[in-house]
Each structure stands twice: as C-alpha cells, then as structure tokens.
Amino acid sequence: MTIGIDMMGGDYAPLEAVKGIRDYLSSHPAPSPLLLIGDQTAVEDLLKKEQVPMELLTIIHADQVIGMHEHPTRALKEKQQSSIAIGFHLLAKGQINAFISAGNTGAMLVGALFSIKALEGVIRPTISTIVPKLGGGSGILLYVGLNADCQPEQLNQFAIMGSVYAQLILGIENPKVGLINVGEEEGKGNILAQATYPLLKENSHINFIGNIEGRDVLTGKADVMVCEGFTGNIILKMAESLYDIGQERKLGDEYFNRFNFENYGGTPVLGVAKPVIIGHGISGAKAFMNMIRLAQLMLEKNVMEKMKEELA
Amino acid sequence: MTIGIDMMGGDYAPLEAVKGIRDYLSSHPAPSPLLLIGDQTAVEDLLKKEQVPMELLTIIHADQVIGMHEHPTRALKEKQQSSIAIGFHLLAKGQINAFISAGNTGAMLVGALFSIKALEGVIRPTISTIVPKLGGGSGILLYVGLNADCQPEQLNQFAIMGSVYAQLILGIENPKVGLINVGEEEGKGNILAQATYPLLKENSHINFIGNIEGRDVLTGKADVMVCEGFTGNIILKMAESLYDIGQERKLGDEYFNRFNFENYGGTPVLGVAKPVIIGHGISGAKAFMNMIRLAQLMLEKNVMEKMKEELA
Numbered sequence: 001m002t003i004g005i006d007m008m009g010g011d012y013a014p015l016e017a018v019k020g021i022r023d024y025l026s027s028h029p030a031p032s033p034l035l036l037i038g039d040q041t042a043v044e045d046l047l048k049k050e051q052v053p054m055e056l057l058t059i060i061h062a063d064q065v066i067g068m069h070e071h072p073t074r075a076l077k078e079k080q081q082s083s084i085a086i087g088f089h090l091l092a093k094g095q096i097n098a099f100i101s102a103g104n105t106g107a108m109l110v111g112a113l114f115s116i117k118a119l120e121g122v123i124r125p126t127i128s129t130i131v132p133k134l135g136g137g138s139g140i141l142l143y144v145g146l147n148a149d150c151q152p153e154q155l156n157q158f159a160i161m162g163s164v165y166a167q168l169i170l171g172i173e174n175p176k177v178g179l180i181n182v183g184e185e186e187g188k189g190n191i192l193a194q195a196t197y198p199l200l201k202e203n204s205h206i207n208f209i210g211n212i213e214g215r216d217v218l219t220g221k222a223d224v225m226v227c228e229g230f231t232g233n234i235i236l237k238m239a240e241s242l243y244d245i246g247q248e249r250k251l252g253d254e255y256f257n258r259f260n261f262e263n264y265g266g267t268p269v270l271g272v273a274k275p276v277i278i279g280h281g282i283s284g285a286k287a288f289m290n291m292i293r294l295a296q297l298m299l300e301k302n303v304m305e306k307m308k309e310e311l312a
Numbered sequence: 313m314t315i316g317i318d319m320m321g322g323d324y325a326p327l328e329a330v331k332g333i334r335d336y337l338s339s340h341p342a343p344s345p346l347l348l349i350g351d352q353t354a355v356e357d358l359l360k361k362e363q364v365p366m367e368l369l370t371i372i373h374a375d376q377v378i379g380m381h382e383h384p385t386r387a388l389k390e391k392q393q394s395s396i397a398i399g400f401h402l403l404a405k406g407q408i409n410a411f412i413s414a415g416n417t418g419a420m421l422v423g424a425l426f427s428i429k430a431l432e433g434v435i436r437p438t439i440s441t442i443v444p445k446l447g448g449g450s451g452i453l454l455y456v457g458l459n460a461d462c463q464p465e466q467l468n469q470f471a472i473m474g475s476v477y478a479q480l481i482l483g484i485e486n487p488k489v490g491l492i493n494v495g496e497e498e499g500k501g502n503i504l505a506q507a508t509y510p511l512l513k514e515n516s517h518i519n520f521i522g523n524i525e526g527r528d529v530l531t532g533k534a535d536v537m538v539c540e541g542f543t544g545n546i547i548l549k550m551a552e553s554l555y556d557i558g559q560e561r562k563l564g565d566e567y568f569n570r571f572n573f574e575n576y577g578g579t580p581v582l583g584v585a586k587p588v589i590i591g592h593g594i595s596g597a598k599a600f601m602n603m604i605r606l607a608q609l610m611l612e613k614n615v616m617e618k619m620k621e622e623l624a
Contacts (some may be wrong), residue, residue: 085329094427134557135379136561137494148494148501148505162598177472180462182541182545182546186548189460189542190460190542191461192462192542193460193542213545213546214547214549215550215552215553216553217359217546217553225445227500229494230494230501230502230505230543231543232545233494233525233526234494234525234526234546235526235546237526237527238527238529238530238547239526240526240527240551241526241527241529241530241536242554243444245530245531245567248446249567249568251563253561253563255561256561268322286584
C-alpha cells in the first residue's frame, strides 16, 4: 500500500513535508512506501539535507503547483502537471492507494470528487473534524465543509460514515451519534434538524442517542456529532480558536492544547472510494507525520470498504 | 420608572431574587422603584430575613406559578394569576416599565410577543447574548432563540437592533457588524447567508464589516454578530460551556471566568416596545442584581425608542 504525498502543498512546502516524512519513517514501527510528488530537485535536496533514508521513497516530478487561492476547478483543469493533479491521476490509476496534501483545499475536494469515485449511494462526500473530549478521547464532527446547505438524507449518511470512522480510527466501540440541535427533545430545531431526527432514529446502522446541544460539543456526550456544513464549520473554527486563545492566555492546559490541529494532521474526505487527506495550509512537520499515519491506518483498517458496506 | 420582578421564576425562587434585590439596592447609586410579583407571605418573610429596606419596594401577590417545563401558551392562558401573567398584564397597562423573570423562557417570550407590542415593522423580536471579547469588552450575538429558521430581512433587523444595543448598553461607538459565515468573501455560505450579505451591505443604519467566521466569535472582530437562531443557539451554549470547562480544568483564567452568565444576568427581548429580560433558570443573586441593573439602564438610555427610530 503506497501513500502519495503532495510535496508542494501548504505554506511551508516542501520543507515541512520532508521533515514530516523523516519523523514518520523514524517513529513508525512498520512504515508504508511513500510516493512524493513535487519539484524533484528541491525535494531531493531537502531529503539529503534532512538525512531521510530513501528505501521506502519514490519521487515523481511535478512541473506545476496549484496556489492556495487559485480557483479549484479551473486550476485542476489547466495545471495537469501540478502535484495535486498528478496525485489524483496516480490515485485513480491505483499507483498510489491514498493521497495527502496541505495545498488548495478546494482543489483537493474537487479532485477527490471527480478523479476517484464516491462510494455507491453517497449524495455528497464530506469532510469532518476531530473534537477533543473534555474527559479524554476524541469525537468526530461532520459535516464541516463549505457547501453549507444539506438535505436530511445527507446528514443520515454523515452519521453512518462518522460511526465507521469513530469505530475503526478512533477506536470507539458502538459510537454514540448525536444530532446537533437547539434543544434535547425530538421536534426541536430548524426544518432540517426536525426532518433529520426520524431518519437517525430509524437508522439501524448507528447508535443514535438523540439531540445534543452546543454545550455538549466539547464535553463528549456523543462520539459522532452530525450537522449541516454551516453550523459544523462555525463550530470547527470556534474550536480551533480555543487553541490560539489558550496560547494567548498562557493557560498551559492539557485540554486546550489538544485543540492544536497539528495533532490530528488533516481531515479525511469521507464517502469517496480511497483515502484522501486534506491538511491545513499552515501544516508543519508534525501535521504531515500525523496525516501519513492516518492514511496508513485508514488503509490498514479498510475504512472505505466498511463504509461502503454500512451505506449499502 | 418602575421595574417589575417575577419573584417565583427560576430554580432558587424566591430567595435568590430577594438577595439580588438586596444587593441591587445597596450597590446602585440611584436605584429604581421595584414591583415584586409573587407569593406575598413568602416574599415578605424573606425580605425581612435578609433585612432589605422597603422604601422602594411594592409587593403584588400572585397565587400561581408557571413551572419551568409547562407549555408556554397554555400555561399563560390557564394561569392568569401566575407571576408571569400578572407581570405582563402590569407591563401592558404601564404600571411597570420593564419586566424581569428567570422563569419559563417560553412563557416569557410568548408573553412579550402578545402582551406588549413588537416595534413597528419588526418581523420577529429576538433574544441575544453577550459574548466576552478576548481583548476586553463585550460583543452581542443575535439571534440565539429557538425558532431557528429565519429570513434575510430578519437578520438585517437583528443587525440594527444589535447595533443600537451595542452602542447604548455596551457603550461601543459605531459598532462593527459581522455576518457569521463559513468564509470571508461575499458569496460564501448557505442560501440565507448569501441572501443576507447584500442587505447588510446596503444598510446605512449599521457599520457592516462583512463576513466573520467561527474563529472570530471570541476574538471580537465584530461588536454585533448576526446569524439565524440555530447557529446562534449552538454558539451561545458552546460559549457558556467554556465557563464550566474553565472551572472543571481549574484554569483560574480571567477571560474564561467572564463566560459566567451571572455577570450579564439575563438576555433582553429586543424588538418589543418595552424592556423584558429573561434570566437563566439557575440565576442566583448576582444574576438578579445584574438583570435589574440592565433593565434600569435600558430605560434610562431609551433603548427601545432608539431601536424604533433606526428600524423605521
């Protein structure tokens, strides 16, 4: 199983990607082969400089880079020799089994949607985020994307995909699913939440515990938290800001430190046939290392296959 | 100007209301006359026990109490002798100029909507919350209510009402209005946010600074944060949980302590003709004191009149 890495994505490319690879190779007991896509000379020089062992590495040269602010669809179409376009090409052909980038998020999403297939029946693949629980462990929140309007059936699918992820990747037996809402009782909420509740209640593939409220997000009442992209994105960014606030206030608190996104590395696109992981633009070595670890774990645990079964 | 107080509302009624009144009277340089509505004997006994000076106080007996979990409309209709029903009756007749309760939130909202008039043109009166800014001072978030689906024009009105409140009550000159959204650029967001942006942009009554994201909520980029009730409610409850988390983690941090809702007392219903303030069910003496102070300030600053002008 080979993991492809876009070496040109992110604000500190390719240096931090190289360092992340170095740390991954030296710390993982059974590292996967890696295929590095980017400026061959630059990448080779850095690998040498950082004394990275080459046994498991292959470099594929990419002439072009998609910038962080380019229009996703246009850039993918016009820059066929970019590291992201090549990555998805290799992923579609099966030459790599997973693909990681800290580059243009939109281009990564578009690439995931159009280069590799969505799992059968999936209305819209989703991106999610890990939320540290106050009492220890983590939950998963989805959807946190930018196509903010959703249908009830999509939320129902998010619940299934999130449950599989929580079980296989977060290691939670029979994960509790909560619908993010403005009150605990059935019947509360906006039209979408009201229409989603019965779907989740009748869904035998998940362990639905009912509505959860804003105060439950951080305390871990549910392992899988489901909402549309608008609310999810606001919660995600508010949670991320807690790390910065903790730093600014010099809290030195273990819980607040866990909001450092570098610990989670990146967010996988769920609902597509192969692992695609999107990193933060400001990803450093630790984030890259953790993204590679995550991709490997997703392959080892057969996450996509299990999702396909549960969604069927 | 007389302020009416429901003595029977909240989990610790009437004791904490009595203590709050005592603290208000002893700390305010020019306290208002107060009209206390509730079980006369119980209230009188407690006032005596707490040695509260009686000069500014009048007690009105109420036979009934609306419980925290009663159906709002039904309870108001069937319990005409309840403290909340009597309070709104007195407010409508002009015998009190503002009304405060920590009782059944739904009954307070229904009472506000049907006993006293909405300001001309207001589609739906709103409840809001104060959000402490990381750098000091506070912003206001609205709408945080339970009727979660909103129209663009409502959000536009929230922006106006929030701006007046921020100016007169929070003391912010020319308050900055931000639309809560999933990205900074115009055109981002769900259908509602996309439709609201141009209304805010063209609104000459407010100082619109554009979209703000989840990470900006606590840092105070905007003074007035506008969104529909679903997102607002989730943010409100997530922010409130920060206080509890700060306590549990023993942070002892000044910023996190500011999330203690007792500091703000209660949330005013905005868009109605007279000040109505709704407290948390678990309001203690400090919350009651601060609710009375807020009601007095809203009357002194003529907040409702100013909103009416700006909305016209």
